[in-house]
Amino acid sequence: MFISMNWIGDFVDLSGLDKNALIHQFSLSTAEVENEIFYKGSDVSGVVAAEIKSVEPHPDSRKLHLLKVDAGGPELVDVVCGAPNVRVGMKTAFAQVGARLGDITIAPRPLAGYMSNGMCCSEKEIGISDDHSGIMDITDDIPNGTDLKSVYGIDDIIFEVDNKSLTNRPDLWGHYGIAREFATLAGRPLKPIETLDLAPYDGLPKIDMKILDPLCQRYSALQVENITTAVSPVNMRIRLYYCGMRAINFLADLTNYLMLEMGQPMHAFDSRKVSKIRIRRFDQPFTFQTLDGVERHIDENTLMICNNTTPVAIAGIMGGLDSEIVADTTTLTLESATFDPVSIRKSTVRLSHRTDASMRYEKSLDPEMTVVAIGRFMKLLMDTDPGAKVTSSLTDEYAFHYPPVELSFDKAFVDRYTGIQIPNSTIVKTLAALGFGVENKGDDFTVKVPSWRATKDVTVKADIIEEITRIYGYDNFDVHTAVSPLYPVRPAPEKTVEDEIKDLLVKRFSLHELHSYVWAYYDEYKRLGLEVEPNVELANASNPNIKTLRRSIIPTQLCQVKLNTGFAPAFGVFEIGRVVKGLDKDNLCIEEKKLAVTLFSKLESLESLYFKLRDMAAVLVADVRHKSLSYEKLEATHSYQHPKNLNAILCDGEVLGEIGVVHPSVSRKIDKKAAIVYMELDVTKLTQVADAPIVYEEPSKYPGMEVDMTFLSDKYEPIEKAIAAVNSPIIKKAVVTGTYADESGKSITVRLSFSHSERTLTREEVMEVVDRIVDTLGKEGVALKA
């Protein structure tokens, strides 16, 4: 919203003050001001009122005319002018020699053979409107030679307030409310708004009007006729233009002007079309043509203004085309109303049509303002068009009153909330300036919230704190730390585990952490032959690529691996992120936190890469929880899983996740020559695994013994089991030192380390244990290699 400092000046005397500093202060105390401030008129000078005394056609040009202009000087000035609307007796804006218009300085110059000693200007050329159809046609009685800046508000400072920072302040949607803030910040009085007293018309008949729906809070109306002015006064048009609105005609401009001034949207109906105002909703949907010519779909929730049963306007949003003021309108019915803000907002969303009016209504406008606005409208109307005649008494139905808000607090409350000392007198002065009724006895305060702040904005004591502190100025705060009791802080275990995992994977295994999106990437999945598995979907997805939530990070990670095949011949990536595994019985998402790791290598065999990843998992769990892992074969159920090399990862009997080779159909689409393996672990489950304590065992002081045995076996598992089965306290360690394959089959060499804490072991007792292991394995069909 654009704000004119001239307009503000109507309501508070800011003379002698630094306007820029005030605007800056406003931004820090009230609402955000956009950076660019416009100094209107600063690039225009030397433009005066002048009368065209004669018009001669140019002998060589059909467009140009030779004028003699009275610019207030002793002699008429010769000017060559190309405007189509020149006429004798016309008063216009005249840029004298030496005048400045933007970058141009006016100098005498020949134009098609004749000297032109100045320039007649369009409104656009002097920056007060978009109109460039002809030179400015001044109807005001201004002596020739008068600098236009002395009669019109061409010089102005315009700033833009970010609308988003006004969502909670219905009172700031017009200049008067903004002026109140400036008055408070400047410590100067706010002038009352001048209105026309409507009491003299009380004897006139009322307008036939009824609110039939609780969504209308208040409806005020007045009938006026004999309005003869068609074009708005120049100053009104300049303000509208500077504030981003186009001048249309006097009545339309006046309603807009009033909205920009008081924040109260108004509407003028042609009284011929609206004689029986009814405010209601309809049971059946229908279409309705608004004054912008658009057919709009109206449903049963949309509040309408009707002429009896014929809709004439969408309440609070836009008037209808049929009831609009037209050229031959003689009598108009003025509407000034408030409606339920939520209803307006919903209708706006449904109609996808946001207007200057609806934008204000949805902020919860103050119903107290409707009648004031009519009084103000009439004052401005009569000032310009004194012949206008009021033909009804003020018709006003006030169906819904916001409850008055009164808040009590004491100084201790303010001190506690602010952490600083603000004197009672400052509190009283600030609140009073903002229009609050303040009673102060000792350290106790009772505050009556003004109606324009009481529609939703100020409801609790904390709101009062804001009023006091924002005007006090946050830059003026004494800043200090909190005084609170100290207790130990226990880190959330899941966060700790997450940090440990990241450090380990980055620092020990040189993996790269990536982030991806939580939904399936349709296009990229398709390219890799990955299936988008059915899962919870976004209800308001606008794009199929942002629609279905992922069930696993792996597919999105594989897409990222595909993206990076040229990065290095071998690399690994990981992400700790979240997935959704469908809905639970209460229809809520089953959300899981996962660690996903993918390794890519053109340098290693699939097998060695798989073991590298397996070892990573083992180190990770050993590090984080001092536990070991076991693995179980899994059936492939997802498009990326390998039918053979796919295992569940278990710890303490609980499945933590899975590890697998990427299915060749997917893998080859990523890179034909690369080995790709992945794992996914449930971080929450890993966190819940009980941390195994460290049990210290003093190393034996006596020499130990090592025995190597090579067994003919495909797998280590039976060997490991047999070693565990003999349950001998002197076995300290079993290490696989090699696996071989030759004509006799696969074999595994294991080195057992023996020792005793109190003595040197004999060869006999060691061999006794070895024999038992060999025996046990023999029964399983696993023999020692000869």
Place this chain on the structure above:
Amino acid sequence: MNHEIAALTEKFEAELKKIENALDLENMRVAYLGKKGSVTAILKSMGNLSADERRQLGQEVNELKDRVADRIAARKEELQALELKRQIEAVGEFDLSLPPDLDRGSYHPITLVQRQCENVFKSMGFTVEDYKEVVSDYECFESLNIPKFHPARDMQDTYYLENGQLLKSQTSAAQNAIYRKYRKALVEDGTPIKAIFPGRCFRNEATDACHENTFFQMEGVMVDKNISISNLIFFMKTMLSEVFQRDIKVRLRPGFFPFVEPGFELDINCLICGGEGCPSCKHSGWLELCPCGMIHPEVLRMGGIDPEEYTGFAFGLGLTRLAMMKYGIADIRDLNGGSLASMCQFTGDQ
């Protein structure tokens, strides 16, 4: 001197000169000083000598023994020195100007800035909480004093799910749960609530270099009996100064967020121009960084905390924004894009 000893001494010296390695030297030691060695053999011939001669010869043999042993030990040292020299010469001079093979992993830049922020708050006794990404309307809006059709919902276009839940549009969605988790300790033991909760957030908007539908925030709250606006400014300024490792100027402006009252927009002096004004700060000298405020009494009440007795502040820091500022990342999409060429550069905690 016994002529045998003289001859042996001469022979020994001649042989010793030829010895070039430790093994030959050891063999030579055995040949002379061993049980069957030449020196020992001289003693064996002492049987037919007189006692005086025997004593005389014995003494000379012992002297010879000592001399031989010394000479061998000396030669051994020489050989060892020679061997070391050979070893040293066998090795070339290594060229350390060759580039190192670092093979370093990398953290996501969000992880790095998140940890920096966490560490600052941890050092001031805040706990770090983790929260889910799919939340209810109550968590994300109702419990934060944002009823349905409140204009504030306009500010964030939320991703709703088909079951009525939603992807959290702000980390504030965890506030209610945090209050409920710690209210007992607050009320019964007087332990202030001091928590931060970083997390991924989602907004339904078109992406470009400056807009993302998936980004990270970090929320922080502190609740106790006398928490004030003054404290809020202190903690914000301290945290940001620690994160950016320099004295940061902050300024507060009124900002409207339904879950705080008063609510603020916190600006910091532009890090690029230092406040002079530059394109990064749109020539204002300030950067809008972090919405914050005093927790709205209704929000505390819904969290089970009596707002008449307790006050608190809350803030929301855009971690994504912070990471971009800190590392000069111009395109926000790089953060979720997954390109290792970009992401591999964030190798350590800094």
